[in-house]
Amino acid sequence: MSTSISARPWAPPSVRRGSARVLALLVLALAAMALLSLALGSRAIPLGTVIDVLFRDDGSEAATIVHALRVPRTVLAVAVGIALGVAGALMQGHTRNPLADPGLLGVEAGASCAVVLAIYTLHIDSLAGYAWFALAGAGIAAAAVFAIGTTRGGPDPISLVLAGAAVSALLAAVTQAIVVRDAQTLDAYRFWVVGSTSGRSLSVFWEVLPFIALGLLLAAMSTPGLNLLQLGDDVAASLGLSPWRQKALGVAAVMLLTGAATAACGPVAFVGLVVPHLARRVGGVDYRWLVPYSGLLGGLLVTGADIVGRLVVKPAELQVGIVMALLGGPAFVLLVRRMRMVRI
Amino acid sequence: MAILHAVPLRIGAASWLLPVRAAMVSLTGVGLLLLLVAVDLSVGDFPIPVADVVQTLLGGGDTGQRFIVMELRLPQTTVAVAVGAALGLAGALTQTLARNPLASPDILGVTEGAAFGAVMVIVASGASGYGGGLISGRLQELGLPLAAFAGAILTATLLYAFSWRRGLDVQRLVLAGIGLGAALSAGTSYLLVNARIQDAASAQLWLSGSLTARGWEHGRPVLLALAVLGPGALLLVRSLNAMLLGDDAARGLGVRLQLIQLGVLVTAVGLASVSVAAVGPLEFVAFVVPQVALRLTGGSRPPVLASMVAGAILVVVADLVTRAVLPFPLPAGIVTAAIGAPYLIWLLVRTNRRRTA
DSSP: OTTOOOSOTTSOTTOOOOOHHHHHHHHHHHHHHHHHHHHOSSSOOOHHHHHHHHHSOOOOHHHHIIIIIIHHHHHHHHHHHHHHHHHHHHHHHHHTOTTOOGGGGSHHHHHHHHHHHHHHHHOOOOHHHHHHHHHHHHHHHHHHHHHHHEETTEEOHHHHHHHHHHHHHHHHHHHHHHHHHOHHHHHHHHHHHTOOOTTOOHHHHHHHHHHHHHHHHHHHHHSTTHHHHTTOHHHHHHTTOOHHHHHHHHHHHHHHHHHHHHHHHSOOTTHHHHHHHHHHHHHOSOHHHHHHHHHHHHHHHHHHHHHHHHHHTTTSOOOHHHHHHHHHHHHHHHHHHHSOOOOO | OOOOOOEEEEETTEEEEEOHHHHHHHHHHHHHHHHHHHHHHHOSSSOOOHHHHHHHHTTOSOHHHHIIIIIIIHHHHHHHHHHHHHHHHHHHHHHHHHTOTTOOGGGGTHHHHHHHHHHHHHHHTOSTTTOOSSSOTHHHHHHHHHHHHHHHHHHHHHHHHHHBSSSBOHHHHHHHHHHHHHHHHHHHHHHHHHSOHHHHHHHHHHHHOOOTTOOHHHHHHHHHHHHHHHHHHHHHHHHHHHHTTOHHHHHHTTOOHHHHHHHHHHHHHHHHHHHHHHHOOOHHHHHHHHHHHHHHHTOSSOOHHHHHHHHHHHHHHHHHIIIIIOSSOOOHHHHHHHHHHHHHHHHHHHHHHHHHO
16 A cells, blocks of 8 residues: 555664554553542542442542542643643654754743743732633743744744744743742742642643644644654655645644643643653654554653652652652663664 | 855865854954953943953052952953853753754753752752751852752763763763753752742742852852863864764764763863852853854854853853843843843844745
């Protein structure tokens, strides 16, 4: 069939490939992890009870814990993980840069800056309130980055990344300038900025769901072209692809997904950067597999980190962003040490 | 507009490529830098005319002027110049080594390691000024830069050990650096979230990078590092050009790859570590300056000398702005970002227009 065009024709035949079986396995693993997330915490609830009260709210203490506390944070962790994982894979694919993090497009800095401004000037102090400002900030920053980094020939990834870094630095400067001058703002901000799933209600999830859904849709539309884009714009164009359209779709997807994830839980560092590297280890370099793998692995990782954060310092808890990086960092170093480098 | 980028220079059997445009940019930059230093020394609560400043520097001037210029203002300006040059050079080397415009010494874990060390000292010493912590007084004063320096060097060494496996693979190094850096900055966040708010506030101040009240004791290590490592970096330039072509091509051209890579890393890490110990993380400088210098000189990699000069200019301007322009005190790191970022944006917009026009 003509669809068997390989992006890396010189790759040895033993190269890792994606398969539907692994994908199904990852979906199952994610479901199991979500169930564990409902059961574990400072007060563990047996799995049987969890499933019972999940579908039949009997008003017991266990039911209250599951419905009021664990369901929202589990749903958020899964959604944020998927969003950041997919965004990371798209980002690295479109920039053809293995160091590209979805946060580089200025989205996280925009969200942070908007939240700090909201705390400082409007004295907003609810997490649901932060989410709206974070979304708006992320959107404005993304629009600015897109406007600066886009040439007439279409969005140029290197320019976009540099524009993102510049806009991020500018916004971070504003954030820092407020935070170093006002300790009260810092006190509220420092808990938001580490990235956490706790204390959020389901309404936050419904707030960001449309953005994540649209982002995933755009991601699905831009993914099939990514393999060809790896060969360079000219080759891709001569093979009948419109690089401009593909990149616009991809970048818009990254911005929507990252913005929504940041609005929901604060900036969860490291997921978008690392997950694609893990996914490449599982399923090779074909983006049609890499993107869904990254999404599922992202969900798995964030949910897992959230569970660990609840268990290690009971009855207090460690924020998911901190756990993610504290455990994920060294693990990633070990992984990098052992793997044959995949060149992109 | 045809600008000569480089002309070959031949003497007998030896030949060099003389980078005309880079040299012009560097020379113009040095002139601008000298002017800015003079202005930086002249402004303040007690303004001194620029002409008098120059005279004072050359040995003239009255006692009052000598005291203000030589004792009060010169140390801080020197720190600004030295740190800017060091960070510009470190950034240019790292970006060339990694062949990646996103690489900066932060990626080698230097900044995160230093931040973790420094924040640990700040949190352990109790809010600065309030005291009552584990570490106080003289120990705290000395301990902060020392802890930052130790954190930076330890992290970089650890990183090198981690990514060494039958030779050094730069991509492995960079990825491992990101992992290590993420873990360390999570550690810093953990300290910040659990610290008293006063401690968190003073840590935040250090984390922004500040030039205020920096004296010779801060400047000396940076100057020393520049004097030792700077000339070495200039010798590396020839090999860097070959390394741009890829590891295999560089080996083929006779570059002793492992040695050169180690040399580049030691230079970049050393310069970045002493800088971060002296003034805290001025993160954006090492990242943006080589990119700006590259766009000014129009070469194929960030230029070494022009990056040093541009870095020094950026930090001196930041010092000038924090001391003389702003009505309230603001850490210099915030100002370097606030100046550097719009400039990079302007450059991007301009080059994009030109390319498509």
